[in-house]
Amino acid sequence: MLDGFKRWLAGSPRAAAQDWEGISPWARQKQYAFRAVPGEGFVIDGRLGATPWRLEWGPSQRPYITGHELRVRAELGLGADLQVVVMNRQLQESMEKAVFDQYVEGVQTRIDNQTPPEMRWLVMFPKLAGPEMPLLRERFVALASVKAWLLQWLEGPLTQSLSVLRLEAATPFVLMIGRGRLMLRTALPEAEVESLQAWLRLFEVAMREARRVPGSLGDAGAASTAPSLWPASALPGDERHP
Numbered sequence: 356m357l358d359g360f361k362r363w364l365a366g367s368p369r370a371a372a373q374d375w376e377g378i379s380p381w382a383r384q385k386q387y388a389f390r391a392v393p394g395e396g397f398v399i400d401g402r403l404g405a406t407p408w409r410l411e412w413g414p415s416q417r418p419y420i421t422g423h424e425l426r427v428r429a430e431l432g433l434g435a436d437l438q439v440v441v442m443n444r445q446l447q448e449s450m451e452k453a454v455f456d457q458y459v460e461g462v463q464t465r466i467d468n469q470t471p472p473e474m475r476w477l478v479m480f481p482k483l484a485g486p487e488m489p490l491l492r493e494r495f496v497a498l499a500s501v502k503a504w505l506l507q508w509l510e511g512p513l514t515q516s517l518s519v520l521r522l523e524a525a526t527p528f529v530l531m532i533g534r535g536r537l538m539l540r541t542a543l544p545e546a547e548v549e550s551l552q553a554w555l556r557l558f559e560v561a562m563r564e565a566r567r568v569p570g571s572l573g574d575a576g577a578a579s580t581a582p583s584l585w586p587a588s589a590l591p592g593d594e595r596h597p
Contacts, residue, residue, distance in 0.1 A: 425543040439499040439532040490518040513564045
């Protein structure tokens with residue numbers, strides 16, 4: 356399904372590095388838990404205050420990313436009905452074309468649950484207008500089931516962090532919220548400490564800002580820190596469409 360995405364990124368990804376000598380010591384220094392997944396990549400678990408997050412690097416779980424990807428996620432206890440997406444413009448344009456080809460000119464008549472949620476939401480919810488995101492409108496699109504929440508989330512630090520993000524136009528990038536979970540996903544052919552640090556800084560800003568927005572927390576008022584928060588193994592074996 357959506358095989359056209361596989362041809363979106365030109366060229367073959369470089370071979371994944373298997374030497375974690377730089378990454379593992381960095382994780383230990385930061386008191387993160389590091390776990391290598393042979394033949395796949397690695398998983399790093401950490402916390403921002405009392406809220407745990409998980410960083411994964413391994414084979415792509417999305418059709419619009421070729422090769423290896425970086426995933427960072429955290430359970431924030433946000434309302435289950437809150438659905439938010441921020442993505443780079445080239446990815447948005449490619450997704451919308453794929454939707455048109457697949458469901459308008461093709462034989463399918465509706466988007467099913469096998470389609471990644473970020474693609475479904477892209478055609479379900481209205482995008483913010485340019486004046487509503489002046490620092491981001493040239494490079495990003497943003498949409499949500501609750502526009503007021505999205506506008507508050509993008510106020511201040513998060514917009515500043517996104518506006519200075521060093522990201523090639525053709526590199527897929529998605530920052531999304533769904534089912535109470537914050538997720539960052541991007542193509543990353545090779546894992547290096549400097550790039551992991553940069554993406555994690557952005558993710559932690561997004562975490563802080565999500566907790567700041569009034570009414571963003573669920574009834575519990577805080578994210579769970581129970582061991583059952585994470586599956587036993589997420590690389591491989593993670594759910595395909597979080």
